[in-house]
Amino acid sequence: MKILVTGGAGFIGSNFIHFLIGPDNTFQGDFEILNLDKLTYAGNLENLADLSQSKNYHFVKGDICDGKLVESLLQSGVDAIINFAAESHVDRSLYEPDLFIQTNVVGVQVLLQAALRHRIKKFIQISTDEVYGSLPPDAPGFREDTQLSPNSPYSASKAAADLLVRSYFKTYGFPAIITRCSNNYGPFQFPEKLIPLFITNALEDKPLPVYGDGLNVRDWIHVEDHCRAILAVLEKGKEGEIYNIGGDGERTNLEITETILDVLGKPKSLMRYVTDRPGHDRRYAVDFSKIQRELGWSPAYPLKEGLAQTVQWYLRHDEWWRRIKSGAYRDFYQKHYQERLP
Ligand code: NAD
Ligand code: TYD
Numbered sequence: 001m002k003i004l005v006t007g008g009a010g011f012i013g014s015n016f017i018h019f020l021i022g023p024d025n026t027f028q029g030d031f032e033i034l035n036l037d038k039l040t041y042a043g044n045l046e047n048l049a050d051l052s053q054s055k056n057y058h059f060v061k062g063d064i065c066d067g068k069l070v071e072s073l074l075q076s077g078v079d080a081i082i083n084f085a086a087e088s089h090v091d092r093s094l095y096e097p098d099l100f101i102q103t104n105v106v107g108v109q110v111l112l113q114a115a116l117r118h119r120i121k122k123f124i125q126i127s128t129d130e131v132y133g134s135l136p137p138d139a140p141g142f143r144e145d146t147q148l149s150p151n152s153p154y155s156a157s158k159a160a161a162d163l164l165v166r167s168y169f170k171t172y173g174f175p176a177i178i179t180r181c182s183n184n185y186g187p188f189q190f191p192e193k194l195i196p197l198f199i200t201n202a203l204e205d206k207p208l209p210v211y212g213d214g215l216n217v218r219d220w221i222h223v224e225d226h227c228r229a230i231l232a233v234l235e236k237g238k239e240g241e242i243y244n245i246g247g248d249g250e251r252t253n254l255e256i257t258e259t260i261l262d263v264l265g266k267p268k269s270l271m272r273y274v275t276d277r278p279g280h281d282r283r284y285a286v287d288f289s290k291i292q293r294e295l296g297w298s299p300a301y302p303l304k305e306g307l308a309q310t311v312q313w314y315l316r317h318d319e320w321w322r323r324i325k326s327g328a329y330r331d332f333y334q335k336h337y338q339e340r341l342p
Helices: 011-021 045-051 067-074 090-095 097-117 153-172 194-203 223-236 253-264 289-295 303-316 318-326 329-340
Strands: 002-006 032-037 057-061 080-083 122-128 176-181 183-185 208-211 217-222 242-245 250-252 271-274
Touching: 002 011, 011 032, 011 045, 011 223, 032 067, 045 057, 067 097, 080 097, 080 223, 090 097, 090 153, 097 122, 097 153, 122 153, 122 223, 153 176, 176 223, 183 194, 183 223, 183 303, 194 208, 194 253, 194 303, 194 318, 208 253, 208 329, 217 223, 217 253, 217 303, 223 242, 223 289, 242 289, 250 253, 253 303, 303 318, 318 329
Parallel strands: 002 032, 002 080, 032 057, 080 122, 122 176, 176 242, 183 217, 208 271
Antiparallel strands: 217 250
16 A cells, blocks of 8 residues: 655654554555655654665655645555644744644645545545643543534644545545544654653753643643554544544643653752743543544553653653754744743
């Protein structure tokens, strides 16, 4: 099966490609992978450096909004598309919403239209639980039929894309599936998101900026569990369906922060309460019983073990994150951090 993976040089996409190819190129199945990535600030070919010799893997630098390029790639006989490409950070979507609409909405429409013309057999849109909005403290987790109520430009752009995907299924019978996963953590995550930012700041003895009261809740899932779920959807998922994916790992941001500091043996004094994110969703939790029941998938990583493994990965990949943090990202982060100081 030839798969066009878009956004494969980012965090989840690169983990998914590694997951499919397996250690020592032992592939999880008969796959050929074409990775189309624009290499934005979040795309990093270092994430895939070990695959440069793999005969079943090819990289193309380009934009999913470039219809001609996408058409030319599909002409080479692609069976399935898995769309990871996106602007993915809520904080950035507050500064540059136009970029989010361009890639996350227009880009998805370009992919859908080209895929429809080329009669692609399966299209998986990697969406997010954030499209459902925020949950009250004791409410049950989001179900696939929970109303969409996105609260940030990021989640609104992802919800818009989901509706486009739905419309292509309803209108043209286009074989699309949507997955909505909770917050991922693990190797190769860009150090702007909570867990890698806090691990690396702690390693540098820099402040850990906790937004608001730190009691916002996220459901955390190890990226490898997410990758396994996507493979299950690719192999067994039903066209036109939505599958929620969760990690059974609800924690407050304070709990995550304290665990990271404990694992690293760093003092709580590194925590710094800063101005809250505007429109900050209070709680996410996911009911993933549908994918459990229908596709036989469940998360395997207990959060504590996954976090400890992730901390070890960042310790061992010092050069990887230090290069990112000392490059162009440093100025963005400094400005963003200064603005939040009370
Ligand atoms: P990421 O920011 O690490 O990676 C995104 C990748 O997309 C980068 O390699 C980037 O270069 C590429 N890209 C961006 N714009 C592009 C364009 N126009 N054309 C081609 N490539 C482009 O993001 P991630 O955390 O790996 O997230 C991947 C997907 O999973 C996203 O769609 C995101 O919405 C979704 N998701 C993420 C999480 C999470 O916790 N990170 C949770 C649920 C869903
Ligand atoms: P993040 O990793 O940005 O993911 P998302 O906003 O998509 O859930 O943030 C996770 C949680 O951590 C969220 O409640 C915001 C909070 N947070 C902080 O408190 N400080 C930070 O520096 C960051 C990046 C996030």
